Amino acid sequence: MLEKYTDLLTPINQFLGCETPQVWIEKAKQSEHLPLLLIDHMHCELKAAQSAAFLIRKYAIDDASAKTLLSWLQPYEDFIYRSVGDGEFSGSKNELIGELTARPEYAYNQDILSKMVRLIKEELHHFEQVLEIIRARDIPVEYVQASRYASGMIKHIRTYEPAALVDKLIIGAYIEARSCERFAKLAPHLDQEIAKFYVSLLRSEARHYQDYIDLAHQVANATDPKRCDVAGRIQLFQQVENELISSQDLDFKFHSGAPI
Secondary structure, three states, X not given: OOHHHHHHHHHHHHHHOOOOOHHHHHHHOOHHHHHHHHHXXXXXXXXXXXXXXXXXXXXXXXXXXXXXHHHHHHHHHHHHHHOOOOOOOOOHHHOOOOOOOEOOOXXXXXXXXXXXXXXXXXXXXXXHHHHHHHHHOOOOOOOOOOOOHHHHHHOOOOOOOOHHHHHHHHHHHHHHHHXXXXXXXXXXXXXXXXXXXXXXXXXXXXXXXXXXXXHHHHHHHHOOHHHHOHHHHHHHHHHHHHHHHHOEEOOOOOOOOEEO
């Protein structure tokens, strides 16, 4: 099933620097843990969209456009965090095409806007796909706490710009790359429906990882490459990410570490 994705997964695995621990895979492939993984996966898709929206709002668009962007995400947030709505989002993820305008001070603002809007649309579509699977299997939709994964990297973000933006983009790349790797690791062990779905996500997750890395280099090259130090920060966050993934973890989620 995964043979034709070798060229896609090889650079992902090189970027990550370590594989998901086998003990996590052994637990994740047990059928009793699938409902939690699906629910957490759905949450992760929304968080990915929210993170991309944050980057757009903070760095790329004016306040009026930011309000429009927030209204785009609100039905999804209401559904997950406030149990509002029926989970039908038809058409909402396409409403912002052409409605947001990039701020003019940096040329890369337009690229941030374009790439992140596309990412948001895809992540919300994935959210809807996971929700459809969850409902078809009569799994209760409930809120779950985030794992330590993203917060463990976020605390290393530098406090000055544009270095902070570069760090956020690199973190985004690691989250997308690790998601891609775990989809590939899990697919051979799950039932045909979910295996096929996870394999279908590989190309978009790999592209999201590459978009984040390209934007990090673009921001650095347009501002202060030495101060931004993209290569050095990738190395640092690889070490941080690998520790979070490889070390023992009391939690069990889609991005958690080695289960105890």
